[in-house]
Amino acid sequence: MDWSRELIRNEFLETANRRAWQAEILGDLMAFATTQVPWYRRQFRQLGIDGKDIQCVEDLAQLPVLTREELQANGDQLLAEGLPDGHRIDRKVSTSGSTGQPVEVWHSEHSIMMVGIMTQRELRWQRFDPAGTLAMIRSLHELENPHDKQTQPLDHSYHYPRWFNVGNHFQTGPGIGFADTNPVDKQVAWLDRLDPDYLIAQATRLEQLALAYQHHAPPASLRALRAYAQQLTPQMQERIETVFGVPVYQSYALNEAGPVAGQCREGGRLHVHMENCLVEVLNANDKPCGPGEIGRIIVTPLANAAMPLIRYDTGDLGELAVGPCPCGRTLPAFTAIHGRYRRLALQPRDSWAYWIAIQRALSPSLIAAELLAPIRQYQLHQYRNQSYELRIRASETLSDAFHHHIRKFWEQATGEPTHPLAIVQMDEIPWGRALKFENFTSDFVPPPDNEPLTRS
Ligand SMILES: [Zn+2]
Known part of the structure; x- marks a missing residue:
């Protein structure tokens, strides 16, 4: 399949064509869930719903939202009994909840492949040159090779021939990693020596680097930054971009669902990867949010036959964009993701x-x-x-x-x-x-x- 051609076509689909595409995928998902997934087989029976009744995004409202707690407690029931031809189990991705049971989701090879494909799409939207050098300031466990028995000193530079994920499917320049537990001035000295084209780090890490770089110029080679993990507030973004003099982009991904949305350069919106998931944003009454209304982000992953999740409540809050984006893409988009870590509901209102x-x-x-x-x-x-x-x-x-x-x-x-x-x-x-x-x-x-x- 010519991936890149299909992805680009999907980015500019007319609404009616997108809905037809979604209806077909959703039909397949429902049929699969009915026959292969014990959790949904039972749930549909109890609700008196035939999988065939779910034909468009609006029909999904007939089904309950799947909570994180339900996923934690019923992982074995959500695991597919069999996989479609050509699909294979790849790995279990575990989100280590420090307060209790981890959330574990099995992913298929196809689902894991989508991480690389969708990330490459985001880099295309953001005009990254894949031949460039990518500096990565990340946690040690992400940088270390699990098979490497030798323990490196903390200030070790980790060298990779390709960028993570994207490099599994595309030709890229090298990636070079440095542990984010190094003191910030060491991170600065490392970046100054490296002269990278791009830098990826957690949003708060980029912000600390920006504070440290107030006093001397950051590497002139840098062309763009990518932030992950925490929410990047507009103020953090301003602080980072003012100091580095280059744009910082964020992406929205979940362990449970893979890449959900990535930012375009022209409009700054986070466009949903429609091939990887369906997104709903619901208000306190479980109804779709209106324009400008902030609500709970519910995702239905579309590419993971190993463990289908239908209407999974991410616990994150977001706001869907209305009207056309300056980039011309017709994909649904968020203007912002608020409260990246399920916290707003737990904290006092103000x-x-x-x-x-x-x-x-x-x-x-x-x-x-x-x-x-x-x-x-x-x-x-x-x-x-x-x-x-x-x-x-x-x-x-x-x-x-x-x-x-x-x-x-x-x-x-x-x-x-x-x-x-x-x-x-x-x-x-x-x-x-x-x-x-x-x-x-x-x-x-x-x-x-x-x-x-x-x-x-
Ligand atoms: Zn856009």
Whole structure:
């Protein structure tokens, strides 16, 4: 099959043609789930639904949403008893929930292949030159070869002939990796030596690099950045792009479903990979959200026969775009993914506003350069009694002017003195149990537990 031609055709389909395409895929999925998946066989029977009744995205509303807890408890029932011709099981992808049972999803070879194909599509949208050198600042376990018995020093450079995932299917330049547990100044020195074309790192890592690069120019060779794992807020994006002088792109992927959406260059929207999943955004009444309404993101993966999930509740919040995108692509798209880690529902309602107040206070356009200059890392923490602590690592003692600046934005956001903020300077900001650094932590939220699907 000529993949690239089909993918490009799909990106510009008329709505009616897309719906016809989806109806066909959905029909196949329902027939397969009915015959091969015990969980759905029983569920359809109990609901009195024939798989043939589900013919379009709207019909999916007849089926209940599959929760993360149901997936955790019923993995064996969701596993397909048999696979279509030519499909094979590839691997189990586990999301290590630090608060309890992990979520485990078996993926087929086809499903894993989609990670490489969809990532390549995103890189095409973002005009990456695949012949370039990709620097990767990632967690050690993602960089290490599991078969390599020899332990390398922490500041080891890991060399790969190709980029992760994409390089399994396409010719690419080399990838070079460095552990994100190295101190930021070591990461800076490593990047300066490397002169890479592109850099991928967790969103908060890119932000810390941007803070560190305030004082000397980042590598002139860099052409674009990719952020993964955490939500990239508009303020983080501004901070990063101001310092690096190149665009930063984000993608939205899940261990359970693979790549869901990637950002186009022209409109900045996150377009859904229609070949890999169907997306619904639902409000509190489980109805589709209207324009501009933020709701729960529900995905139905389409490429994983090993363990079909129908209407899986991601726990993430998002907002679907309306009207045409400047890039001309007709794929459904998000204007934003909010609350990348199932947290908003657990936190008191106004928490997000305080977080945004801190984000705004540190926006390059709203803070004096000399106040931002010493800042190396920050983290806002919310305590159970709804007091907050802004933890700062800085190269010098924070000035009174800095304290005053932060308080001004805080008071504007809170409007009342009931949510006190302490500003604390620290030599090291604690990491918690997660594999990634979070710049907004809360005692209302268990440690974040989603990791990238595979090495993207
Ligand atoms: Zn677009």
